[in-house]
Amino acid sequence: MEAAEASVDRIAHPWGSRTPHGADEPWPVRVDTYLEPGVEASRVQRWVQASSILHSDGDAMDIAVVDGRMVGVRGRADDRVNRGRLGPKDLFGWQANASPDRLTLPLVREGGRLVECDWDTAMGRIVARSRELLEERGPGALGFYTSGQLYLEEYYTLAVLARAGIGTNHLDGNTRLCTSTAAEALKESFGCDGQPGCYDDIDHADVIGLFGHNIAETQPVQWMRVLDRLEGADPPRLVCVDPRPTPAARRAAVHLAPRIGTNVALLNALLHEIIRADRVDHDYIAAHTVGFEELASRVEECTPRWAAGICDVPAARIGEAAELLGTADRLLSTVLQGVYQSHQATAAAVQVNNLHLIRGMLGRPGAGVLQMNGQPTAQNTRECGANGDLPGFRNWQNDAHVADLARVWNVEPSAIPHYAPPTHAMQMFRYAEQGSIHMLWISGTNPAVSLPELSRVRSILAQERLFTVVQDLFLTETAQLADVVLPAATWGEKTGTFTNADRTVHLSDKAVEPPGEARPDLDIFLDYAARMDFRDKDGGPLITWHDPESAFEAWKRCSAGRPCDYTGLTYDKLRGRSGIQWPCDEQAPDGTQRLYTDGISWAHPDVCESYGKDLLTGATAEAVEYRSLNPDGKAVIKAAGYLPPHEAPDEDHPFQLTTGRTVYHFHTRTKTARAPQLNAAAPEVWVEASVSDAAALGLGEGDLVEVTTPRGALRGRLRVTDIRTGLLFVPFHYGYWDTEAGHGPDGRTPGRAANETTVTDWDPASKQPLFKTAAAALRLVERADGHHAPAPTTTASAASRADAVPPTTGGTPALVTQSGDAFPDREEDAR
Ligand SMILES: Nc1nc2c(c(=O)[nH]1)N[C@H]1C(S)=C(S)[C@@H](COP(=O)(O)OP(=O)(O)OC[C@H]3O[C@@H](n4cnc5c(=O)[nH]c(N)nc54)[C@H](O)[C@@H]3O)O[C@H]1N2
Numbered sequence: 001m002e003a004a005e006a007s008v009d010r011i012a013h014p015w016g017s018r019t020p021h022g023a024d025e026p027w028p029v030r031v032d033t034y035l036e037p038g039v040e041a042s043r044v045q046r047w048v049q050a051s052s053i054l055h056s057d058g059d060a061m062d063i064a065v066v067d068g069r070m071v072g073v074r075g076r077a078d079d080r081v082n083r084g085r086l087g088p089k090d091l092f093g094w095q096a097n098a099s100p101d102r103l104t105l106p107l108v109r110e111g112g113r114l115v116e117c118d119w120d121t122a123m124g125r126i127v128a129r130s131r132e133l134l135e136e137r138g139p140g141a142l143g144f145y146t147s148g149q150l151y152l153e154e155y156y157t158l159a160v161l162a163r164a165g166i167g168t169n170h171l172d173g174n175t176r177l178c179t180s181t182a183a184e185a186l187k188e189s190f191g192c193d194g195q196p197g198c199y200d201d202i203d204h205a206d207v208i209g210l211f212g213h214n215i216a217e218t219q220p221v222q223w224m225r226v227l228d229r230l231e232g233a234d235p236p237r238l239v240c241v242d243p244r245p246t247p248a249a250r251r252a253a254v255h256l257a258p259r260i261g262t263n264v265a266l267l268n269a270l271l272h273e274i275i276r277a278d279r280v281d282h283d284y285i286a287a288h289t290v291g292f293e294e295l296a297s298r299v300e301e302c303t304p305r306w307a308a309g310i311c312d313v314p315a316a317r318i319g320e321a322a323e324l325l326g327t328a329d330r331l332l333s334t335v336l337q338g339v340y341q342s343h344q345a346t347a348a349a350v351q352v353n354n355l356h357l358i359r360g361m362l363g364r365p366g367a368g369v370l371q372m373n374g375q376p377t378a379q380n381t382r383e384c385g386a387n388g389d390l391p392g393f394r395n396w397q398n399d400a401h402v403a404d405l406a407r408v409w410n411v412e413p414s415a416i417p418h419y420a421p422p423t424h425a426m427q428m429f430r431y432a433e434q435g436s437i438h439m440l441w442i443s444g445t446n447p448a449v450s451l452p453e454l455s456r457v458r459s460i461l462a463q464e465r466l467f468t469v470v471q472d473l474f475l476t477e478t479a480q481l482a483d484v485v486l487p488a489a490t491w492g493e494k495t496g497t498f499t500n501a502d503r504t505v506h507l508s509d510k511a512v513e514p515p516g517e518a519r520p521d522l523d524i525f526l527d528y529a530a531r532m533d534f535r536d537k538d539g540g541p542l543i544t545w546h547d548p549e550s551a552f553e554a555w556k557r558c559s560a561g562r563p564c565d566y567t568g569l570t571y572d573k574l575r576g577r578s579g580i581q582w583p584c585d586e587q588a589p590d591g592t593q594r595l596y597t598d599g600i601s602w603a604h605p606d607v608c609e610s611y612g613k614d615l616l617t618g619a620t621a622e623a624v625e626y627r628s629l630n631p632d633g634k635a636v637i638k639a640a641g642y643l644p645p646h647e648a649p650d651e652d653h654p655f656q657l658t659t660g661r662t663v664y665h666f667h668t669r670t671k672t673a674r675a676p677q678l679n680a681a682a683p684e685v686w687v688e689a690s691v692s693d694a695a696a697l698g699l700g701e702g703d704l705v706e707v708t709t710p711r712g713a714l715r716g717r718l719r720v721t722d723i724r725t726g727l728l729f730v731p732f733h734y735g736y737w738d739t740e741a742g743h744g745p746d747g748r749t750p751g752r753a754a755n756e757t758t759v760t761d762w763d764p765a766s767k768q769p770l771f772k773t774a775a776a777a778l779r780l781v782e783r784a785d786g787h788h789a790p791a792p793t794t795t796a797s798a799a800s801r802a803d804a805v806p807p808t809t810g811g812t813p814a815l816v817t818q819s820g821d822a823f824p825d826r827e828e829d830a831r
Pocket residue numbers: 054055056089178179211212213214215217218219241242243244246258259260261262263336337338339342343373374375376658659660661662663664665666667772796
């Protein structure tokens with residue numbers, strides 16, 4: 001094959017050209033480069049090593065710098081994760097850094113208004129309020145709500161200052177909304193967090209199961225890998241479980257489009273079929289698991305016919321899926337928000353683990369489960385204990401683990417709160433609502449758009465008695481409700497490490513200076529710790545590091561001997577070559593591709609991160625219960641019965657409503673709305689409904705419609721798609737603050753944020769909110785009158801009638817250079 005180069009409109013073709021590879025062959029290199037108009041590659045003065053911060057793939061890239069300014073990006077050819085490829089957000093999203101409306105100075109509230117001030121004034125207020133609250137009310141009056149988008153060094157520092165400095169149990173990340181179910185499912189099955197499989201398994205699998213995961217849009221580079229396998233020799237067959245016609249669903253051998261909220265019923269039927277046909281690995285089960293008998297008896301009655309009635313999927317189709325999953329030699333499964341944010345989240349995610357355990361599909365090439373992450377650094381939030389767990393996957397119920405952490409921090413064990421389960425984010429907002437949390441420090445997240453039931457969130461954040469600190473790049477919907485706003489530096493403007501969904505650690509270096517007086521989050525946390533004068537038990541400073549690298553070294557000491565062992569990594573080792581998977585220590589100096597290659601290693605009662613929970617109630621098990629269930633530390637096969645979703649459609653709210661993402665935007669769009677190519681591809685909210693539902697209501701493409709639930713309403717234009725009948729979909733990217741478009745933050749003008757409609761409810765085990773299951777009404781507001789929905793045509797949101805709307809394209813501004821080993825000289829069709 002010859003080397004090739006092509007220029008491709010990567011808005012029209014989000015996945016670019018194909019580089020086919022057969023089973024067990026290495027994935028060819030394809031380097032994607034985007035430079036802003038007028039900049040030639042030869043003019044780039046520096047290429048600075050980084051990794052993507054707009055999803056959990058960890059696509060490695062270099063940032064192009066000219067005269068101290070970012071001018072583009074290029075994929076890193078030698079990286080194990082992406083082999084040079086970048087997705088649309090990676091290619092264009094960096095432009096937001098230079099947006100003229102970046103925060104450049106701190107703000108404080110004066111006479112009801114936010115006014116600019118210097119750092120001393122802003123930090124002085126925060127410190128004064130912290131001291132006052134600690135004195136008058138104790139550590140439980142302070143809460144910290146952080147992100148899945150900061151760096152490892154920042155989370156670790158925050159975890160130490162919040163837990164051992166302040167001594168509060170109220171520290172959680174927006175990872176609660178994102179991957180707390182991934183973490184919980186791994187803890188339930190394997191005793192400990194940590195991704196068993198890895199992305200290379202895509203190169204080896206013969207069947208790939210996608211459970212509630214729109215991989216093409218949310219992890220576009222790994223979808224490129226799947227597409228390349230589909231076009232190569234010996235392609236894998238896909239089983240896709242998603243109620244929408246996602247790109248993966250369109251390429252699947254079996255697509256199951258269940259009624260939302262019924263994942264457990266469907267999975268139990270799949271397990272029933274596999275056990276009935278005895279497609280189980282009895283040796284693996286005997287050697288490495290406990291609990292199989294209970295699972296077998298629990299799913300005995302769960303026939304495909306039974307599930308067909310609940311899920312509204314043909315029983316025969318369930319049988320076909322079970323056949324593929326049951327006969328695969330190398331099965332790879334991925335699970336994401338269609339499970340994690342849906343009803344019975346943990347119970348369902350655990351059934352996917354069970355599928356792998358009973359089939360012995362773990363720990364070898366192509367056989368792995370990916371309980372996916374979503375945010376770029378969510379893994380680090382979890383490892384560092386900024387998510388509510390203890391750092392290093394230590395078990396808060398195990399006194400030896402708490403003592404060990406106290407040793408690392410040189411504090412008394414009693415200084416680390418572990419009297420109760422760590423407070424989860426939904427509970428923290430409840431405490432703020434009730435008035436026991438008086439100060440809430442929000443870093444790197446925009447809860448006024450991303451939490452459920454926004455009218456409630458707004459009223460909590462706007463309370464006079466709650467002192468709110470918001471640390472962000474922009475004056476977001478949340479920042480506008482704050483008492484103090486701190487301007488943060490971000491990706492490309494600061495150095496640090498982070499870890500993707502398959503345990504790959506990347507270093508991301510500073511390429512340019514942050515705007516104005518914006519500071520790295522690490523510097524802000526260190527400044528706060530210094531001003532608060534936190535001390536260890538010998539009177540020395542609690543926090544002994546001063547920059548990213550020294551923070552990383554401190555974290556390494558905390559991770560030593562734990563599953564996420566970083567002791568074999570250094571900044572030097574991560575620089576130059578790229579992408580090393582933890583655990584990385586003396587035994588595995590080049591990192592570890594797969595966990596559990598030689599049995600289950602972190603489930604023993606002495607070492608496990610968790611003793612597990614009841615999947616239906618969330619009640620935590622005690623050490624003695626766990627020890628008697630699993631004395632030898634095997635994998636736990638945990639069965640769960642199906643329960644109907646909490647909110648069922650009725651006469652007033654006849655539809656089911658689900659929410660999610662599109663390929664061009666990231667979350668609340670603070671970055672992607674400021675990248676012209678991405679913004680233009682999907683500039684406004686829309687509502688998806690099926691052909692038959694639209695026909696029944698007399699609605700058509702582009703009609704302005706209103707979606708109402710018992711919580712609130714939103715308006716958007718209608719896109720008629722091949723989504724399952726009875727289901728509506730709304731992307732959650734569009735905040736309520738857009739005065740130009742006539743959406744106001746006052747709550748009087750009609751909203752456009754999906755979370756105006758979602759419910760305050762969460763999974764009992766993982767405490768992850770239910771963004772995916774609600775009942776809703778749909779009505780016409782205004783006829784299309786020549787408009788069409790501002791939804792992409794390249795994705796799951798494609799119009800059912802392709803000729804109904806003009807195709808989504810990016811034109812010249814979206815041209816990206818692809819160069820690599822070889823690829824066919826043609827543009828791939830977008831679906
Ligand atoms: N382009 C883009 N990529 C992203 C992000 C982004 O904002 N934009 N965010 C990143 C983050 S933080 C995350 S968490 C991930 C999320 O990545 P995904 O989980 O892939 O994305 P979602 O759109 O939230 O949901 C996935 C699918 O769940 C389906 N679904 C809804 N309800 C159910 C159900 O009850 N059962 C089943 N089986 N499926 C259901 C929806 O139809 C949807 O297609 O994406 C990451 N990558």
